[in-house]
Amino acid sequence: MKKVLNYQLSTMWSYYVAIIACYFFVIVLGGFIFFVSAGSSNGQSSGLEMMAFIMAFVVFVSGYGENARFAMQNGSTRKAVFQATMLNLVINCAGLSLVTQIGTLINGVVSQSGGTLFAGLSTLVYGVDQGLTAAIFTNFVFTFAVMAASGIFGIFLAVIFARLGKNGRVILAICVPVFIFVVLPIIISYLAMNAPDFMLGVAEFLHTVLGLKSGNPFIGSLSFMIGAAIVGILAYLVNRKMEIK
Amino acid sequence: MSSIKIEGVGKNYGSTRALSDINLTFEPDKIYGLLGRNGAGKTTLLNIINNRIFADEGNVSMDGKTVAENEEAQSKFYFVGEKMLFPDSMKVNKAIKWTGQFYPDFDLDYALKLAELFELPLKKKISGLSTGYKSIIKNILALSVNTPYVFLDEPVLGLDANHRELFYKMLIQKFSEKPAAYIISTHLIEEVTNIIEDVVIIKKGQIIKNESKDSLLSQGYSVSGAAAKVDAYIQGRTVIGMDNLGGLKSAYILGERQADADSELEFSSLDLQKLFIQLTNI
Amino acid sequence: MELNQDKPIFQQIAETIEDGIITGSFGEEEQIPSITDFSVMYKINPATANKGINLLVDEEIVYKKRGVGMFVAAGAVKRLKEKRQTQFYEAYISRLIKEAKKLNISSVDIIAMIERGYDNE
DSSP states (O other): OHHHHHHHHHHHHHHHHHHHHHHHHHHHHHHHHHHHTTOOBOOOOOHHHHHHHHHHHHHHHHHHHHHHHHHHHTTOOHHHHHHHHHHHHHHHHHHHHHHHHHHHHHHHHHGGGSSBOOOOHHHHHHOOOTTSHHHHHHHHHHHHHHHHHHHHHHHHHHHHHHHSOHHHHHHHHHHHHHIIIIIHHHHHHHHHHHOHHHHHHHHHHHHHHTTTTTTOHHHHHHHHHHHHHHHHHHHHHHHHTOOOO | OOOEEEEEEEEEETTEEEEEEEEEEEOSSOEEEEEEOTTSSHHHHHHHHTTSSOOSEEEEEETTEEOTTOHHHHTTEEEEOSSOOSOTTOBHHHHHHHHHHHOTTOOHHHHHHHHHHTTOOTTSBGGGSOHHHHHHHHHHHHHHSOOSEEEEESTTTTOOHHHHHHHHHHHHHHHHHSOOEEEEEESOHHHHTTTOSEEEEEETTEEEEEEEHHHHHTTEEEEEEEHHHHHHHTTTSEEEEEEEETTEEEEEEESOOOTTSOTTSEEEEOOHHHHHHHHHOO | OOOOSSSOHHHHHHHHHHHHHHHTSSOTTOEEOOHHHHHHHHTOOHHHHHHHHHHHHHTTSEEEETTTEEEEOTTHHHHHHHHHHHHHIIIIIHHHHHHHHHTTOOHHHHHHHHHHHHHHO
8 A cells, every 4th residue: 555655646746846836826926916006905816725626626536547557557456546545635635735825824925015815715714814823724624624525526536437438438527517517506596496495404504514604614624524534435435346457 | 475276267248258167276486378269268367366357256366365455465466468557648767667666576677678678768658659669568567576476468469570589588588597477378379389388278268278288289189191091090089170181181189199000191299279279269 | 409399399409408419519527508598599488498408317418516507427428329329220210211111212222322322421
């Protein structure tokens, strides 16, 4: 398992470079533009984190298959590959979250002299006071939790993908985006119209579970992590019977 | 080092029975020839042993423990199949490096020496190599990992004559200096006849022959001559095949050769490829 | 140094070495190529090469020195020539006569041919 993890980690550094470069670019550019225009805005943009979430998803969905096959070529078992992938997810989400916090901090310093202020995600969502050092920890945990959830979702898709045959993969690749962007909104609006109580109940549930009701980002983090764990278990079960033909 | 025991293995693909009741043992430090026609089931069997796919029935074990999803067992095998499992962007030198990371007994110097001998470009992406060079990188890794069991599926696919000869020579030298079990699955029976010690023949998912090459070939002989004489001779004998050329005939017989029964008939030993063709026709 | 189909390979290996010894290519008490060398040269399984060499070891034509290699035994040339002389009839004469009979060549003709050959070659 260690050997697989070692290999997987070695493939991640290029992503780190890419992300740091993006952050740097956005922070510097954002700061520069607003400095020049002599305005300042308490930016509501959470662009930094959004980028990282998408990165996490893409990295894990695309890298998983290739790395898993190569590891199995070299005598690893599916179980060892999966365990290494999980550890890899945790390590990298923690790392990316840390990088994000540092980026936000730097942005905070830079924007003192005018420029876009990127608020930490937990500030935006929960209203956590940006100034406190505790906010950094809160941000770190929450960002980590959302990234982990995003990454595990990518892994889950990748594992299903690996198990399907050629036709199945094409169908999946079409159906998933269609479902998320077309079918789901339709279902939601239909339910909103015809079963408003049910939708209210769902909204209530989500508010509580995500800690929005109590304004506690840690509850939200926990929910994301539990969700990630559940998806992780599902992914493990699907992965058990994967065949490389 | 223990043997690999394959017991009652069966595999279905939909309604096709790809493998059925395979019982086989691979012992250490021998060169095996795994022979069979296209689609006979050789690759399926190799995939099962090497934890790529799962058997529907039966078990493959080593030291009494199943080898599927067993890291200790799988670390003793190395399998190069037709499918390339290297990441698309991986370059040859990285593939060598990382394979070495996974296998503690990997001989890096030897791998690099072979790469030079075969003129393998180290900085090129594996996905960009020709079929022949894809086989070459796989073979180099197989010869360098130093695992007790090495499985080679069509190792000389795409190789030109010079590289084929070089490969066989490197394999023999390696085997002689550092014995290990090599299981070679191939169509090129003539080329490997002298290299293999044991023969396993698979026909339509079942094993029809599993013994040493010497014993297999000593089980029969061929007799040739005038058609009428040959026809007379083969009466009461087990004939597994015949060739006709006008008035000349050759018959392939299972059984013990009588010492030159007739001076007008020519007797000679079976060769493995001819025997294989006769056994696997229909 | 080509292998053929008629005789078992290990026997052909043994005979090749014997030829080398008789002609002096492998001198007595000199080292002969290793099993690996023979296997690679002929592209055969080392076990086969080993079998052939063991034939010679049994006949005391060749001996193995542990950790060093294989050597031609003293007196091997003499022993080989004697062995081959004994086998000469079976190896050559028998076949010659069989073929001659097929072609209706008499023993008198054969003797004449042999004498001619000794004069010319």
